[in-house]
Amino acid sequence: MTVQRYALFLGCNVPVRNLGYELAARRVAEALGIELVDLPGFRCCGYPLKALDSYAALLVAAHNLCQAEAAGLPIVTLCNACSGTLTEADLELKEDAALRERVNQDLARVDLHYQGTTQVRHFLRVLDNEIGWEASRGRISRPLDNLHIAVHYGCHYFRPTRVFHSYGAEPREDAEAPAALDRLVAATGAINVSYDGRNDCCGGGLLGLRPDLAQEQAGRKVREVQRRGADALLVACPTCGLNFSNSQPADQELTILYFPQLLGLALGLDPDELGLELNQIPADGLREKLGV
Amino acid sequence: MERGSALLTDRSALNTIRACYQCAKCTSGCPVAALDPGYNPRRFLRLAAIGEEEAVLRDGKLWYCLACFTCQERCPEEARPAEVLLALKNLACERGFAPAALLAAARLVAADGRLYNIDEFHNEYREDEGLPALDEETGILGKLLALTGLQGRLEG
Structure with missing residues (x-):
């Protein structure tokens, strides 16, 4: 290789x-x-x-x-x-x-x-375009087919499309239907959970000025994802991840996973080496479900 | 000619608002407007276009824009509402109306090169977790920012 x-x-x-x-x-x-x-x-x-x-x-x-x-x-x-x-x-x-x-x-x-x-x-675009999911799929040793995963892209992964398209960032993501994380989830074998407001902002841009509004926006998305029965919300941005993690009631936590963590699990990597215990929200339920 | 012409001529980034015909697609899809009905990007664009930009620059809610670019993607006239709001924020900052929280974050970047300073403690923690230590601060961003108009605002 x-x-x-x-x-x-x-x-x-x-x-x-x-x-x-x-x-x-x-x-x-x-x-x-x-x-x-x-x-x-x-x-x-x-x-x-x-x-x-x-x-x-x-x-x-x-x-x-x-x-x-x-x-x-x-x-x-x-x-x-x-x-x-x-x-x-x-x-x-x-x-x-x-x-x-x-x-x-x-x-x-x-x-x-x-x-x-x-x-x-x-990094998601490197995996999506330059490595390709076929290459990753061939290395999947732990299919995640009993996991229900919802995805959140975060704004600046694909918007403004004017910038990313002019720059030649392939594949060209649609402003209303980005698909890189969906392709990743499909490659891991997990079940993709759709939900309302999937392409909406996490609200993180307001954390400095109006943390109450930022957390209300993130909380809305988290509740919608939970209502649809997802085991975890998959994100591609640290600000989104932090905002979702900090906008939840302690007794009803939704696991927030960074996309390399999900892919790493599917590639059969040691869960302890994927930093799951360093996430703000423990991923214990997800690990139990996978038996790892 | 509309009264906002001087503003529009001076700031090329604001030129696209001439195309705005107030369809309100920006506000109807705005996540912030859904949280706070008092936030209305369509109104900001209109005020700026008719030369009432002072009201926009002084309105603290100008800074509620998340820069999520949803409005920009949906604008049927390519008025680039998110870029217009960004240009208006820049103008508001020049005029001394920037929120203290944003200026404080910018001061950290100027002083430490990062929003979160990397010190010995952080680097030890990183190494304990199997991650490489990051290089020490050189002050280069502070030197670069001293060449910009932002410097005065950070000192002020």
Whole structure:
């Protein structure tokens, strides 16, 4: 198998608050022959600055793109906000020569120069497009056919489609019907549980300003998923995962799984190596059901 | 000519709102409007288009937009409502109306390079869990942000 190499962009949340997601991503990548390289120099993607000053966010994003360019590697992200911000920045800088010139003048002050030689991909998109589910399916040793899984994409995995489609992020996801996580669930053999509001935002964007509204939005989705009888909600973003985990009554918890954790279980990896015990909500019920 | 022309000329990111014919698809599909009926993105777009942007910039609810881009995907006129709201937030920040919570987060990014500072304690925890330690802070984002207009807002 050809080893594919990516620079692993962790962002802010994952390496501090979502270690289970990070562990599982690293184990699954290893199992599928994807080499994730840890580069020094990666910092915040820029997303938290965007609403305040889009240019400041772009400059910070460009700084990160430069780190990957220097290493000659494409970037893989685990966070939807990182994926969206870095993708949009790379697209704008590749398309707009005047903007690139302005950014490079500022980057020169810290001895960096953006060239436009890297690519940005969410880890889910790498599995979905570059590895492909057929390759994963051939390695499934623990079919999850007794699990009921609901999926939540999170906004910036696929919206705005204008950005992802222009950037050439394949496959092109439909704004009203993204399908990568559905393909993953199908590959693991689990039963996909549909529910109302599946493509809606988790509400995480309001955690800083109105945590009550953020949790009300997440809580609505969690209750709907529970009503439909899912064993777990599968997510592709640390902010979504944290918001769903922190928006539940303690006596009626819904397991929140990061997508590499589900895939890792299906690939037969040791559940203890997939960081399940590091998730905010224990996955004990799910493990019991699987007998692992 | 509508009164909002100066604003629309000065901020190219706001140009697309000329196409808005107030169908309200943005508000009807907005998850925040479903939580708080007082939040109305259609109204923000209209006010900005007719030159009443001051009312939008001073309205704290401008910042309730989640940037989920649902409105933008559904807009039949490609008015790019989510990008317009983002441009209005940027403008509100320039004018000194940014929420303290967002400025506080930006200060952390400028100071530590990340929203959550990585210290020795975190790195030991990561290594205990079998994860590599992350590199120490270099101050590079602080240097870059000092070159932008945001710096003044972070100091202010």
